[in-house]
Amino acid sequence: MSQITVTLPDGSELELSEGSSVEDVAYEIGPGLGRDTVAGVVNGDLVDKATELHEDVRIEIVTDQSEEYLDVLRHSGAHVFAQALQRLYPDAKLTIGPWTDDGFYYDIYGVDLDEEDLEEIEEEAYDIIAEDYDIERFERSRDEAFEVYEDNEFKREILETEAADEETISFYEQGEFEDLCKGPHVESTGEIGGFALLNISGAYWRGDEENEMLTRVYGTAFESEEELEEFIQRRKEAEERDHRKIGQEMDLFSIPDYSPGCVHFHPNGMTIRRELEEYVRTKNDELGYEEVWTPELNKAELWKPTGHYDNFKEAGEMFAWEQDETEYGLKPMNCANHANVFDRKQHSYRDLPVRFSEFGTCYRNEQSGELSGLLRVRGFTQDDGHAFIREDQIRGEIVDVLGAIDDIYGHFGLEVKYKLETKGDNAVGSDDIWETATDALKDALASENLEYDVEVGEAAFYGPKIGINAVDAIGREWTIGTVQLDFNIPERLDLTYTGEDNEEHRPVMVHRALLGTFERFMGVMIEHFNGKFPTWLAPEQVRILPVSDDNIGYAKQLQNRYLDDFRVEIEDRSWTVGKKIQQAHDDNVPYMLIVGDDEEEDQTVSVRDRKERDENDVEIERFRDHLDAEVENKETDVSFLE
Structure with missing residues (x-):
């Protein structure tokens, strides 16, 4: 049997037989860890401890002391809800029930629920928790799985799509309840100490407006009632800070039905936005950026060499249409336009860095159910910037941008956290290029003694990224700014500069947004300050x-x-x-x-x-x-x- 290499968080490696499970890895490390294993994180994905490994991977073992344990607990909370629901509403059809950042949700069909029904379901869920059922994994053949869901077209579709290549299908059972699921889960329902159902909304199956409308029930779970109470209090405070409510009270913005996902800034809101724009302009001047403006409407041909067309158009996220036998689109990003401006003239090595900034408005075709005030929109304006640099300038450029971001966020009273996002499945370019770019970002972070988390596989398709998370006044983290290092787009667009040796060389691109988008940043600021803006930002001082x-x-x-x-x-x-x-x-x-x-x-x-x-x-x-x-x-x- 062939061997695979498993890389642990400290960089050490283990050799195991192909087909070994996450739990086998834990026991190889030590019997105590093996007994304590709840799940694993494999190449950035949280998986069941029974998951088999068939290729070289990076792995982290999850125990009840791990940060990821709460996600596992909440996934089990979703199953507790589903079990309680089917006890009270046997005709309800279950679809999917994943964990989320704050808890879980479960989408259901065939039952009419409202907020008043949640209390009864919650009481039944607490009975299930008290009964302390073991949560056990077992497998069925594909044919048996289809028989189980003979009357559930949603589960059958999952079997035909996500599980299409699987010969056996994993299920989990607790008491009389079972559910098609890949896991992971905790050992028993009794591990859940605090449980609450939060609210109900509608959701289309698969997020497609052409599909059936489902009922989505949101809930959460914790190890203790005390943690649940703290969460409920934080949630109440977050509701009081809701930027949509404050935005209406202070007459800052609106999103009319005729402009779904596109914001109208009112005079008060525009005052804040202009102050932010001028502040960023000042920082751009300090960093050596020259401001440009590029159009929102372009021929789709612009984005094909860079890879944006494949990543946005084919995913249905790009607004595009044909006119006079030519395809046009609204730009999803500013990168290609800025690269075009750079390529309009010849550059010497002495000219670099060449830096362009733009308050560029872009568009993404987000699903209507995903839109959320200023935080998730279809039309957004980035405080975008692209620097075209030599390889020997990488560290200095990244360090300068990170320093500016730290200074900016300090003026808003935000704590900054960094995350390094590495190569994902949609990446373009060679492994060597990605390794070089990733190492360069690590070097810049290390040179400034900045701590960071690694998010495996989360980078954009063209290069690794340092994501900037801001922690607000009530402890919530928001992903806002970004710094990305890109060797691929200059290669794909054949960008060059003349080196000291009088030969052509390829520049490197740094993509950066200090605030991210003005829409999202303003939404975060409204909630962070609870509408009580600093005097310099306040619409009326x-x-x-x-x-x-x-x-x-x-x-x-x-x-x-x-x-x-x-x-x-x-x-x-x-x-x-x-x-x-x-x-x-x-x-x-x-x-x-x-x-x-x-x-x-x-x-x-x-x-x-x-x-x-x-x-x-x-x-x-x-x-x-x-x-x-x-x-x-x-x-x-x-x-x-x-």
């Missing part, structure tokens, strides 16, 4: 509150003479001062200036901030100077009254 109509003239004097460089409004409605203050708080205005007869006589103001701190008899010049510094320094919170 100061609101002047005259005590009476007699003080409106003084308020206008302050606005026009002293605060004309800032975004200042006057609340001139005939309200009480208390109501004016409350409205300004509700509108998340950073500062309020209260002016009455005393302030007008002394040529001062009473300052109040949105944290309900206040100070009387403040000289307007002192407040203005502080406001100027707070905005200039891009401070993350109001600080005059600290």
Whole structure:
């Protein structure tokens, strides 16, 4: 029997017989680890411990102490839900029930459920957990599997597609319940300590609007009730911070039905976006980027040499059509356009790096069910940039971009986490090129002593990537910025520069986005700040509150003479001062200036901030100077009254 090489997380290797399982690997490492094995991560994919290995792989053993254990537990939670559902609704047809970042969902057909039904199903699920059923894997022949699902067209389709090449089909059973499944699962239902069903939505089978509409039930599971309660509290806070709700309250943006997945920025939202644009322009200037603009509409031929056409058009993610026997499309990325600009003139080795930046609007044909406010859209504008460099410039270029990203995110009070995404199944180019590019990114990260996680197989098709995750105010991680190293597109487009030896050489491309897309970044910022933007970003920075109509003239004097460089409004409605203050708080205005007869006589103001701190008899010049510094320094919170 032939041998395979298994590479462990520390880089050490084991030789095992082909067909050995993940659990066999664990026992080879040590009997204790073998007994504790719950699952494995093989080439980045979480799999059952019974999974057989037939080629050289990278592997990590999962125990109940591993980060991935929660995913396994939640997958078992999905089966507990399905078992409880079928006890109460025997006619329900099960389709798929994967784990997610926050829990799990299960799509079902043939039963009419609403939110009120979840409590009863949840109670039944807790009975199943208390019964502590063993969760056991077993196999059936293909014919037997088809017989089991004679009346379930969804499971039969899975057997005909995902399991088409499998001679035997894996199932899992617990008590009277069984389900077609590849795993992995925990040992028993009793390992689930906290369980909750969260909400219901609709979902098309396979995400295709032409297919049947299913009922999707979302839930979650934890090892303990305490962890569940913490999650529920975080979820409640996240709902209060929902950018769609705050965006409507603050009149920031809308996504009308006639523009699905495409955002309309209102004046308040556009104010924030413009501040972000100018901030990024400043950073681009510091990094040596020259701004360009390229069209959204291009002939589809543009993206065929680069590989974008195959990766986006064939996947149904690209908007394309034929006109006058020519295929056109809306650009899914800016890379090919920028490469075209580079190729319009000859370059010497002395010219490099050549750097182009663009606030380029792109389009992806996302499924309607996947759209989510500003966070998942069809039309988006990247703060995109491409640098064309020599190989000896790679480390310096990557380090400079990472430094800029760290500085930018610090101004928003975001913690930065890095992840290295490596070659996937859709990769183009040779293994040697990918190895060179990946090692170069590792070198840049190591040179700055930056810790990072490796996500095997998650890179874009043209090169490895450093993904930038930002941790927000309530601990959620968001993937925003990116830095990618690309040897392939310059090769495919035959880009060249003249070297010191007077010969043609191939440049390397660095793809980078500091904020990612303005839409997603703004969605994250709205939730991160809970609508309470730093003064430099706030649509309205100061609101002047005259005590009476007699003080409106003084308020206008302050606005026009002293605060004309800032975004200042006057609340001139005939309200009480208390109501004016409350409205300004509700509108998340950073500062309020209260002016009455005393302030007008002394040529001062009473300052109040949105944290309900206040100070009387403040000289307007002192407040203005502080406001100027707070905005200039891009401070993350109001600080005059600290």
